[in-house]
Amino acid sequence: KAGVTQTPRYLIKTRGQQVTLSCSPISGHRSVSWYQQTPGQGLQFLFEYFSETQRNKGNFPGRFSGRQFSNSRSEMNVSTLELGDSALYLCASSLSSGANTEAFFGQGTRLTVV
Amino acid sequence: GENVEQHPSTLSVQEGDSAVIKCTYSDSASNYFPWYKQELGKRPQLIIDIRSNVGEKKDQRIAVTLNKTAKHFSLHITETQPEDSAVYFCAAGVTGGGNKLTFGTGTQLKVEL
Numbered sequence: 639k640a641g642v643t644q645t646p647r648y649l650i651k652t653r654g655q656q657v658t659l660s661c662s663p664i665s666g667h668r669s670v671s672w673y674q675q676t677p678g679q680g681l682q683f684l685f686e687y688f689s690e691t692q693r694n695k696g697n698f699p700g701r702f703s704g705r706q707f708s709n710s711r712s713e714m715n716v717s718t719l720e721l722g723d724s725a726l727y728l729c730a731s732s733l734s735s736g737a738n739t740e741a742f743f744g745q746g747t748r749l750t751v752v
Numbered sequence: 753g754e755n756v757e758q759h760p761s762t763l764s765v766q767e768g769d770s771a772v773i774k775c776t777y778s779d780s781a782s783n784y785f786p787w788y789k790q791e792l793g794k795r796p797q798l799i800i801d802i803r804s805n806v807g808e809k810k811d812q813r814i815a816v817t818l819n820k821t822a823k824h825f826s827l828h829i830t831e832t833q834p835e836d837s838a839v840y841f842c843a844a845g846v847t848g849g850g851n852k853l854t855f856g857t858g859t860q861l862k863v864e865l
Contacts, residue, residue, distance in 0.1 A: 667767050680857040686850050694852040732851045741851060743795040
């Protein structure tokens with residue numbers, strides 16, 4: 639069974655630009671969560687989507703948004719990029735939402751803002 | 753919201769020794785506590801989890817203990833091996849609250865020969 643796939647793996651953007659990251663969950667998984675990972679901060683929850691609906695949202699500004707499609711693939715968008723947005727963005731897929739089934743992580747997208 | 757604190761931030765042990773990583777959480781509603789291992793340049797992977805209806809769970813050389821009253825949970829690795837070297841993250845979540853996990857800041861474990 640294919641794992642969680644994130645594209646692209648690496649991105650370099652300029653301050654003020656916007657970026658879209660993609661996550662394809664494991665087949666059959668309907669929940670996709672997004673996390674920001676920075677050195678010393680661990681993983682910080684951005685949001686979770688289940689059946690095309692946002693179920694949970696973390697404490698990030700409105701510049702961070704996401705969506706989920708009918709095939710469970712999810713995208714995350716960051717507008718008006720700031721230097722501090724440089725991080726590894728990880729998505730995780732789970733079979734369902736709310737039962738705390740295992741979250742399987744993708745390899746991540748390394749975003750560098752210059 | 754939930755806050756998870758993790759200690760120590762770095763841990764160095766000799767091969768064959770035991771390693772213990774401790775976490776505390778703040779939200780008494782949290783009832784799911786997974787541990788993830790992240791090797792350098794790789795994705796985090798679940799190594800063990802525990803739910804609040806049990807106090808301890810073991811899987812070969814790895815064990816996790818939970819003290820709900822004190823809001824503490826710990827990861828124990830026995831007979832450490834060089835391949836155990838990685839960053840370990842604890843996390844807390846709430847069943848029924850979606851798949852939102854609050855992570856600790858990680859422990860860099862180094863197993864020396």
